[in-house]
Amino acid sequence: MSNRDINTLLAKIQEQYLEDVKIVGEKAQTALLVEPQRLLDILEFLKTSESYQCNMLRNLTAVDYLEYIEVVYHLYSLSLRQAITVKTRCSMEDLQVPSATSIWPSANFQEREIYDLLGVKFTGHPDLRRILLRDEFEGHPLRKTYQAGNTGEKEVKSLC
Amino acid sequence: MLKTETFTLNMGPQHPSTHGVLQVVLELDGETVVQAIPNMGYLHRGIEKLAESRTYAQFIPYTDRLDYVSSMGNNLGYCQTVEKMIGVTVPERAEYLRIIMTELNRIASHLIFMGSLAIDLGASTGMMFGFRSRERILDLFDMVCGARQTYTYIRFGGVSADIPAEFIPALERFLTDFPAMLDEYHRLLTGNEILYHRLKNTGVISAQRAVEIGLTGPALRASGVDYDIRKVEPYGIYDRFDFNVPLGQVGDCWDRYIIRMEEMKQSADIVAQALSQMPEGTIMASVPKVLKPPAGEVYHSIENPRGELGYYIVSDGGVNPYRLHVRRPSFINLQVLNETCQGLLIGDVVAILATLDSLMGEVDC
Numbered sequence: 001m002s003n004r005d006i007n008t009l010l011a012k013i014q015e016q017y018l019e020d021v022k023i024v025g026e027k028a029q030t031a032l033l034v035e036p037q038r039l040l041d042i043l044e045f046l047k048t049s050e051s052y053q054c055n056m057l058r059n060l061t062a063v064d065y066l067e068y069i070e071v072v073y074h075l076y077s078l079s080l081r082q083a084i085t086v087k088t089r090c091s092m093e094d095l096q097v098p099s100a101t102s103i104w105p106s107a108n109f110q111e112r113e114i115y116d117l118l119g120v121k122f123t124g125h126p127d128l129r130r131i132l133l134r135d136e137f138e139g140h141p142l143r144k145t146y147q148a149g150n151t152g153e154k155e156v157k158s159l160c
Numbered sequence: 161m162l163k164t165e166t167f168t169l170n171m172g173p174q175h176p177s178t179h180g181v182l183q184v185v186l187e188l189d190g191e192t193v194v195q196a197i198p199n200m201g202y203l204h205r206g207i208e209k210l211a212e213s214r215t216y217a218q219f220i221p222y223t224d225r226l227d228y229v230s231s232m233g234n235n236l237g238y239c240q241t242v243e244k245m246i247g248v249t250v251p252e253r254a255e256y257l258r259i260i261m262t263e264l265n266r267i268a269s270h271l272i273f274m275g276s277l278a279i280d281l282g283a284s285t286g287m288m289f290g291f292r293s294r295e296r297i298l299d300l301f302d303m304v305c306g307a308r309q310t311y312t313y314i315r316f317g318g319v320s321a322d323i324p325a326e327f328i329p330a331l332e333r334f335l336t337d338f339p340a341m342l343d344e345y346h347r348l349l350t351g352n353e354i355l356y357h358r359l360k361n362t363g364v365i366s367a368q369r370a371v372e373i374g375l376t377g378p379a380l381r382a383s384g385v386d387y388d389i390r391k392v393e394p395y396g397i398y399d400r401f402d403f404n405v406p407l408g409q410v411g412d413c414w415d416r417y418i419i420r421m422e423e424m425k426q427s428a429d430i431v432a433q434a435l436s437q438m439p440e441g442t443i444m445a446s447v448p449k450v451l452k453p454p455a456g457e458v459y460h461s462i463e464n465p466r467g468e469l470g471y472y473i474v475s476d477g478g479v480n481p482y483r484l485h486v487r488r489p490s491f492i493n494l495q496v497l498n499e500t501c502q503g504l505l506i507g508d509v510v511a512i513l514a515t516l517d518s519l520m521g522e523v524d525c
Contacts, residue, residue: 029456055371056387059459059470061485072472074459074487078371078385081392085459106374109495117208132201132524141209142483148209 012051024087031072031085039088040098046075046084047103053077054084057104062114064144069120071097090120099125117142166194169506173202177280177510180520184497184509196501196509198494203524211484216242216451217316219484224310226486227522229272232258232265232301233464235314240395241460241471242316245453248445254318255397256438260331261301261313263427263434267338268297269465270420270427277417277514278349281358286349293341296334303327317445331435338428346421359413363500363512366411373499374492377467378419379516383411389463400437401430416515452479466490466517488525490518 021042022033034042046054054075062071073086090097099122100107111122112131119140122128130137139146169186172178181202187195207226211219223234236258243250250258271290278286298308304323305313313320349355365375370383380387388405390398406422408415455477461470467489474483493516501509 025456029458057374058461058468059472059485059487061472061487063474063483074470074472078387104374105372106492106495109492113491130201132204134201141206 029085031087034086034088036088036090036097039086040100040103043073043075043086043100043103046086052082052084053079055079057100057106057110058083060100060107060110060114062118062120064118064142066092066144068092069095069118071114071120073100095119096121096123098123099128101125116140119143164189171506171509173199177513178520179276179513179518180523182494182513182518182520182523184513186506186509188506191505193501193504193506193509196498198497200491200494200520200523203520205524207525208484208486211481213480215479216453216481219481220315221310221312223486224312225521226488226525227269227464227466227469227490227519228309229519230262230265230269230465231309231311232261232313233462233469235312236262236396237460237462237464237469238471239314239316240462241458241473242451242453244458244460245456245473245475246316246447246451248317248447250318250396251442251445252439253322253441254443254445256434257319257323257443258314258396259398259401259434260431260438261304261311261319263430264297264300264331266427266465267424268294270424271297273420273465273514273517274345274349274417276517277511278355280510280514281355283349283352283355286345289345289348293338296337300327300331300334303330315444316451317447318443322443328435331431335428335432335435339425342421342425350418350421356414358507358511359417359515361410362413362504362508363515364410364412365496365500369499370411370496373496375467375496376489376493377463377465378423379416379467379493379496381405382408382415382419384409389461389468393461395460395462401433403430413511413515416517420517450479452477461487464489466519466522467493486525488522490520490522491525494518494523 024033025031046052054077056076056078058076059074062069068089068091070087070089075084088097097120099111111125114120115128116130116132117140166187166189169188171186172183173181183199185197185199186193207222223238224231226234271294275287275290301311302308305311365383367383367385370380371385384407386407391405403426406419408419453475455475457474459470459472461468469489470487472485473481476482500512
């Protein structure tokens, strides 16, 4: 699918949601930037609408930009064979994003991973726990401000 | 009335059937599984964090250590992502070498799957046979890059070395022998009644559920969903080869097994085609020693033996990636474990784990 097609598609959805959606990036990096409070509406729309049919959440990750954390959704439509990127931003003071697990259950582990490593809280997630690090771990290592000190002195409690 | 209660059993982290350090906390009612919660992180090395303090080239060896039985694919995915950012055209010969190596690696990886499935279900000879054939492929890799498991063979702009003179005859011998090997495994395993009854109709995942839960790779195709990135978004030169994508119908353990067996045959076909088409020429484009991709981001994914392996790289224009995320198929595929195991027996959990074929090096990252 050419970039022009993606742009027309994205422009259409922008029209529909007006001020809550912006188109960011150029060419292959084009993405929809969505306000967190409208995120679920727009994801649901992208999944169910005839012209998008994004039935697959390929990848879900987040990036720390110091002032805010950006959560990135890579969506894919198996029937139309097209990919769409959706982004949302949450400020460091209020790290909350609605969980997409109700739309794509595959978001479950990936949201837990983001919570674990970057500290974004996904509201409405059925089981928001650390997934890679142990439960007593302090801090979120993928934050740019994280100081990786010597952790050897800490006593590691067994989970069993 | 007799009062009963469920009990908890830890399977792993040190358990031969969890293929690495995966812990599955089983809640059991007698021998029936009520819940099977995967508990991972025992191999977490913080590779994504390490990437932020390494240069782009220094990160290639780390990718070997993700899915360590199909390292060629990991190298390929990462290098293609960075090549997309800096806009390099890879020489023809290198493209063909990449295809040959990744497809051989797919065969090697599926042979491990076959062997470990066999030993998990009690057929220890199956393991030996799988490793015997895999050894032939590892010898080939040893010839081209001197490593048997962590290759770092695929680099930005091409591959690290051209093939030595003895490589092509050895590869041709392997391709000649391989159909007979595969037949032998089919006779040993596919025709085995015990294996058939252990796998058939065990752990059924419907096509709709498989897509929802994010399965990719052979596990998704076993449920009948036609999604192979080599076909739907051909990367490299995959559009030049003629091959089939085997699909299952039921989505049970048996389909997941048969599909991988069939994929090995297709991969051998691709290798044979690539070998006959491969031109002479250079194997490396000119790429600057210190890479500074322009600020921006790229998501690129390839079809690894375990599913969609994606790299998401954010660059700020510096020498290190600003953020690097790996979409690991094993990690996301594990989500289906709990719901698939519910209501089955402990022995079936082993079969489901083996046919999902998650690899902990990749899950924990």
